Amino acid sequence: IGASRPSGAGTAGRPLVYRAPAWRRMWEYLCDAGLFLLCLGTSFTAIAVGFLLDSDGKGENIFYAALVLAVALAALGYCAVKLFPFLRRTVVDREGIHVGRTTHPWPGSRSGLYVAGDRVVLVHPDGYAIPLPGTGGLHPDLERREAVAAAQCEEIWRWGTANGATRESGRYIPLRFADWQREREV
Numbered sequence: 592i593g594a595s596r597p598s599g600a601g602t603a604g605r606p607l608v609y610r611a612p613a614w615r616r617m618w619e620y621l622c623d624a625g626l627f628l629l630c631l632g633t634s635f636t637a638i639a640v641g642f643l644l645d646s647d648g649k650g651e652n653i654f655y656a657a658l659v660l661a662v663a664l665a666a667l668g669y670c671a672v673k674l675f676p677f678l679r680r681t682v683v684d685r686e687g688i689h690v691g692r693t694t695h696p697w698p699g700s701r702s703g704l705y706v707a708g709d710r711v712v713l714v715h716p717d718g719y720a721i722p723l724p725g726t727g728g729l730h731p732d733l734e735r736r737e738a739v740a741a742a743q744c745e746e747i748w749r750w751g752t753a754n755g756a757t758r759e760s761g762r763y764i765p766l767r768f769a770d771w772q773r774e775r776e777v
Contacts (some may be wrong), residue, residue: 594653598689607750609725609743610680617677628670635663679724681711683747686757688713695721703764704744707774711744718767720775723747742749 621629642656645651682689686698695713698704703714710728712720728739751757 604685604754606682606684607747608680608682609723614729617674620673620677625673627672628666632663632667632670635659637667639663676724681723681725683750685754687756688747690721690723697751698764699757699760699762700764701748701759704748705775706737706740709733709740711740711747712775714764714775716767718762718764718766720766721769722753 597691617625639656639660642652645652662769665670667680676691679691687742690713695715698714699716705714707720707722711723712727713723717722726740727736730736730739748757752759766775
């Protein structure tokens with residue numbers, strides 16, 4: 592459900608790959624603050640170009656152009672940094688659970704994987720919650736995305752136990768932050 596596998600899907604040992612771009616989450620971020628930052632960055636870039644084109648040979652216009660361009664790049668850069676995680680993928684194999692370029696160890700208990708909202712979350716042994724990008728699917732209905740995420744959560748755990756990557760130890764790791772822990776318990 593929602594996982595992409597190389598040819599021969601269902602073959603034991605083949606990694607699970609979740610790579611659905613989170614277009615809906617990207618749009619939600621853009622609606623929250625991203626569109627404002629994009630418009631601000633674009634406007635400030637145009638203003639900086641205007642300062643440079645209207646240069647009278649004095650350093651004053653170049654200084655203002657550089658200042659405005661720095662603000663524009665900060666706004667656009669911040670927006671890009673916030674959107675980048677939505678394009679990452681999750682790869683599940685025997686070595687661990689790979690999120691982007693980081694590999695996280697398998698949880699020692701089924702309670703180390705849970706669904707928060709419409710995505711699967713991994714509990715790191717240090718008590719941090721790590722959302723797994725690409726999980727939850729692309730369906731426009733939140734309830735449907737939650738159901739897909741729940742199925743993927745179970746699929747990841749079963750894959751790990753079936754391939755000897757993890758086994759149930761019964762050890763429960765609470766999350767470090769109370770808000771995260773409350774969401775987990777819901």
